[in-house]
Amino acid sequence: MVEPQLNCGWQVQQKPPLLTRRFDFGAYAETRKFLDDLAGLSKSTGYYPDLSFGKTHVSVSITARDETLGEADFDFATKADALAGQAP
Amino acid sequence: MVEPQLNCGWQVQQKPPLLTRRFDFGAYAETRKFLDDLAGLSKSTGYYPDLSFGKTHVSVSITARDETLGEADFDFATKADALAGQAP
Numbered sequence: 001m002v003e004p005q006l007n008c009g010w011q012v013q014q015k016p017p018l019l020t021r022r023f024d025f026g027a028y029a030e031t032r033k034f035l036d037d038l039a040g041l042s043k044s045t046g047y048y049p050d051l052s053f054g055k056t057h058v059s060v061s062i063t064a065r066d067e068t069l070g071e072a073d074f075d076f077a078t079k080a081d082a083l084a085g086q087a088p
Numbered sequence: 089m090v091e092p093q094l095n096c097g098w099q100v101q102q103k104p105p106l107l108t109r110r111f112d113f114g115a116y117a118e119t120r121k122f123l124d125d126l127a128g129l130s131k132s133t134g135y136y137p138d139l140s141f142g143k144t145h146v147s148v149s150i151t152a153r154d155e156t157l158g159e160a161d162f163d164f165a166t167k168a169d170a171l172a173g174q175a176p
Contacts (some may be wrong), residue, residue: 051141
């Protein structure tokens with residue numbers, strides 16, 4: 001599988017398969033909006049990544065749903081980039 | 089200072105001073121409600137702890153606002169317990 005073009009902030013780890021990225025924001029309101037948008041994305045995709053956040057940052061950890069990272073995982077990452085306004 | 093009675097799920101670490109607890113829930117809707125309630129608590133107190141969460145769990149990390157853990161830190165923890173319905 002060809003990995004899609006992701007923002008260079010994403011770290012791809014194969015063992016165990018994990019896709020992670022930290023997003024930084026200028027203000028809490030932006031952090032909050034991103035979290036709310038991610039919740040919507042989770043609802044529509046049925047996938048709930050592990051999230052860590054503070055006042056102005058959010059880290060997203062996407063674990064592979066299959067044995068290796070696949071299209072659904074990279075798709076979630078791409079959509080998260082878009083929601084954050086931080087696509088490539 | 090006498091530490092208030094916290095749910096035994098809280099871990100108190102003095103160096104660096106940190107108060108952490110993991111809350112587990114039966115469903116995503118409960119997780120979401122707790123996160124929203126915590127956001128309200130942060131807004132009213134002006135304090136934003138680091139939070140990590142997945143579909144059915146939330147970890148709260150309260151860093152000491154002064155050099156050691158103080159009343160404001162334990163107060164936030166107590167209020168988080170109450171919001172989760174998991175007080176002592």
